[in-house]
Amino acid sequence: MGETIERRILVTGALGQIGIELLNALSNKFGPESIVATDIRETDKLEDTGIRFLKLDVLDLEKLESLIKEFKINEVYHLAAILSAAGEKNPELCWKINMDGLLNVLELSRKYKFRIFTPSSIAVFGSDVGNLAFQNSPLNPSTIYGVTKVAGELISEYYHSVHGVDIRGLRYPGLISWKVMPGGGTTDYAVEIFHEAISSKKYTCFVEKDTRLPMMYMDDAIRATLQLMDAPSENLTIRGGYNLPSLNFTAEELSQKIQEKIPGFECAFVPDHRQEYANTWPDETDGTLSELEWGFKLEYDLDLMCTKMIESLSK
Numbered sequence: 001m002g003e004t005i006e007r008r009i010l011v012t013g014a015l016g017q018i019g020i021e022l023l024n025a026l027s028n029k030f031g032p033e034s035i036v037a038t039d040i041r042e043t044d045k046l047e048d049t050g051i052r053f054l055k056l057d058v059l060d061l062e063k064l065e066s067l068i069k070e071f072k073i074n075e076v077y078h079l080a081a082i083l084s085a086a087g088e089k090n091p092e093l094c095w096k097i098n099m100d101g102l103l104n105v106l107e108l109s110r111k112y113k114f115r116i117f118t119p120s121s122i123a124v125f126g127s128d129v130g131n132l133a134f135q136n137s138p139l140n141p142s143t144i145y146g147v148t149k150v151a152g153e154l155i156s157e158y159y160h161s162v163h164g165v166d167i168r169g170l171r172y173p174g175l176i177s178w179k180v181m182p183g184g185g186t187t188d189y190a191v192e193i194f195h196e197a198i199s200s201k202k203y204t205c206f207v208e209k210d211t212r213l214p215m216m217y218m219d220d221a222i223r224a225t226l227q228l229m230d231a232p233s234e235n236l237t238i239r240g241g242y243n244l245p246s247l248n249f250t251a252e253e254l255s256q257k258i259q260e261k262i263p264g265f266e267c268a269f270v271p272d273h274r275q276e277y278a279n280t281w282p283d284e285t286d287g288t289l290s291e292l293e294w295g296f297k298l299e300y301d302l303d304l305m306c307t308k309m310i311e312s313l314s315k
């Protein structure tokens with residue numbers, strides 16, 4: 001879709017950790033009037049933004065279709081999902097929302113020809129991958145969330161090759177941001193730690209200190225999303241989920257970096273069940289293909305990310 005075509009955008013799961021930041025970026029780029037934000041929850045948070053908000057359960061195909069028709073939507077950012085730790089608590093619901101929700105969007109795209117963005121995750125990888133995960137590393141996840149993400153990637157590739165659906169996906173690493181608390185993922189500690197460091201100078205981390213996971217600052221993730229959606233279709237060889245380059249640091253390295261900026265901050269490490277999921281994921285992801293095919297590079301390193309998080313949360 002070239003810059004000259006007017007965007008009429010619908011976002012599902014818009015009130016989540018990524019949704020709120022993406023709405024802001026889309027609004028700055030295309031104007032608030034071009035966006036219909038939806039979520040299963042209600043909100044009055046968007047009232048002053050000029051962005052239209054409507055309640056929508058992505059399992060409600062009829063309502064989703066009526067919104068696509070009413071607003072002549074030509075681009076959907078499908079973010080509604082149940083994440084890893086929440087998914088393990090209710091695997092059936094996780095499968096239903098993550099798979100049936102995506103299928104509803106794919107089927108409607110077949111009919112109305114809109115472009116789709118839907119995120120995959122580093123949770124597609126399992127313990128057979130080793131430290132560095134490549135684009136074509138094996139996909140043997142150990143969580144139901146990871147299973148839905150692998151199935152989501154496969155069904156996206158299928159709808160693209162068989163039905164010509166223009167779908168694009170990214171394997172987001174753990175995302176670190178300050179506007180909205182994360183919604184039940186395994187990498188949530190890397191956000192909680194900043195909130196607690198600022199409010200009480202103490203944090204009990206739910207993974208071991210030597211746990212190293214692929215991470216990214218939200219601004220880089222949003223930039224990657226917009227860049228991928230602007231890329232010429234013919235440049236893209238992957239439809240399910242591109243690996244992205246990632247920051248990689250241990251939980252202890254993160255806490256030490258925060259200590260440099262907030263003297264007196266103390267972090268204890270008391271792993272819970274989420275350690276098990278973390279143990280099966282790689283330390284780092286190789287994002288060579290994203291750079292080659294649509295030019296993505298990270299802008300934030302660990303130091304800059306920590307500075308930004310602390311500055312923003314302290315305001």
Ligand SMILES: NC(=O)c1ccc[n+]([C@@H]2O[C@H](COP(=O)([O-])OP(=O)(O)OC[C@H]3O[C@@H](n4cnc5c(N)ncnc54)[C@H](O)[C@@H]3O)[C@@H](O)[C@H]2O)c1
Pocket residue numbers: 012013014015016017018019038039040041056057058059078079080081082083097119120121122171172173174175176181182183184185187
């Ligand atoms: N945040 C991360 O670190 C991360 C990492 C990798 C992938 N992702 C993926 O990015 C996407 C968005 O993640 P997020 O972090 O914003 O999640 P989140 O949990 O913060 O937000 C998800 C949103 O979906 C909504 N939702 C749940 N069920 C719904 C339904 N049936 N219909 C409509 N809305 C519903 C929730 O109310 C919530 O606002 C997901 O696909 C997730 O798997 C996130």
